[in-house]
Every structure is written in structure tokens, then in C-alpha cells.
Amino acid sequence: MPELPEVETTLRGIEPYVLQQRVKKVIVRQPQLRWPIPDELNKQLQNRIINKISRRGKYILLHTQRGAAILHLGMSGSLRVVDALTPAQKHDHVDICFTQGHCLRLRDPRRFGALLWSETPEQHPLLSPLGVEPLSAQFDASYLHAQAHGRKRAVKLFLMDSHIVVGVGNIYANEALFAAGIHPKTAAGKISLKRYETLASAIQSILTAAIQQGGTTLKDFLGSDGKPGYFKQQLNVYDRADAPCPRCTSAIKLVKLGQRSTYFCSKCQR
């Protein structure tokens, strides 16, 4: 479900309700997410203050003075801030309740998300191998070009590999390659530095624009305020198989790459 813009939208939405709040208790209704929610989570968070909230890739971190909860929304996860008395609905798996009477509620129908605890989150095995942030200064054409050296895999899969760059999921990988005029099956290692310049800036401008619009709502993504994202209106290729290419009007093609739907214009993307 969420890619980087949706996670960032979620984070910004919940931040005012979470920062500097003291945790009263954690209610776990369904601990079986991608990995079991650790038993110690309530013990670690109870009576502690969330003094910082951050994002690394698609992970959201709720920091306390001595450790952090690590949260991932998977394909279908969402976070809402609700009054603690609001009845939990199906798939509302976890509440992090605060002393002020509200709580942060995690809903995740498919349960591909995760909620973990680490005293040293930056060294956590899920986080430490992650690649660069696409909106950071380290992400540029020469980084991509260097990482791609000698690689034969399709550039789209290369872009979606979180060990290279985080946060670029299926929607934005498709859109960025369209914007850059690069065919998604091109071997990552045979793309020139020049073309990586176009691609890197396309990724950054698309992610930035999507964040500004509150993310992309396909069917069920809602920001923590319950509003959808509006970026879907600007998707040029994603989910538009057979529709006319906005640039040249020829039909958008759909193929599978790494079992993921891949949309592109065979005329505009070479």
C-alpha cells in the first residue's frame, strides 16, 4: 500500500498527536503481523514519552529515551489517531494509548506490516542494510550509476531494491521511468550517467510532488486525518494499461517484472 510519500504523509499527520505524549498502555489485539509483535513492547513503551518520530525508508520510528518502536505498514497498513473509546473495527490490531485519552491505532488487513522494538534501532537488522534516502543529498546520478555498475537486472527492479534506494515502490518506479523516458527492462548497468541524471531528478520531483499532494490513494489509503491522497490524478502510466500515453497517445503496455505489474510506453521509453 504505502510507498515513501504515503508513509511520509502518515508520519506528518500523526506527529502532532504523538510527539511528547506519554504512553499509557499498548493494546495488542492481533500480534501476528509479518513477525509477531514482541511481548516486551508494552513494557518498553508504558509510561514512556515519545520524544521523537522519524522515518527510514518506509519504516516509521517512535523513539523514547531508550529505544524505539519500529513500525512498517506493509501493503495495507494505516495509522489513525482516534479517541481511545472509539470501538476497534476488524483489522484494528494495535492501539498505542496515551495518557491524554487518544491513541494511535494500527489497521492492517493483510498483516504484512510489522511492529517491533529495538533499543538501538539504527542497528536493527531490518534497518541497517537499507540504501540511501531518495530525497537526501547522497542520492544522485553518480550514486545510481556506481551502484548499477555491472548489474544486469532490469532498472525497475534495481530502483525498487531497498538496499540501493529506499521508498521507491511499484507506483513511483513506473512513473519515474516514464518521466525519464527509460524502458523498465533496461539492464541497470548499461544506463549512462547522463540518463541517471534524468532518472534521479525524476524520482525526486515525483516523490516530492506526491508528498505535497498527500500521497496516492488507489483504493484504501487514507492519511491519518482520514483524507485520501490526491496524487493518483497525476499518474501517467500506473494502472493505465491500454490507455493512451499522455505524451504520444500510443497504448500503455503492461508486463510483469519480478511478479509486479509494470506499465510503460514503448514509444516514449527506450
Added chain:
DNA sequence: AAAGACACCTGGGAGC
């Protein structure tokens, strides 16, 4: 070392 397939899980829509 790198690439590819598979796994986890539920719900929605298409087609019959």
C-alpha cells in the same frame, strides 16, 4: 555475488 521465485494474508472485483 546477484538474480529470481516464493512466502506471508485478506479483500475486492471480474467472470461465470
Added chain:
DNA sequence: TGCTCCCAGGTGTCTT
């Protein structure tokens, strides 16, 4: 109406 099948915004892990 109801069944079956396919698809979905992610990503760690196992196999080649």
C-alpha cells in the same frame, strides 16, 4: 447471489 480466480501500494528468505 454466490462461487472461483486473479490481483493488489512490500520485502525478507530461500533457491538457483
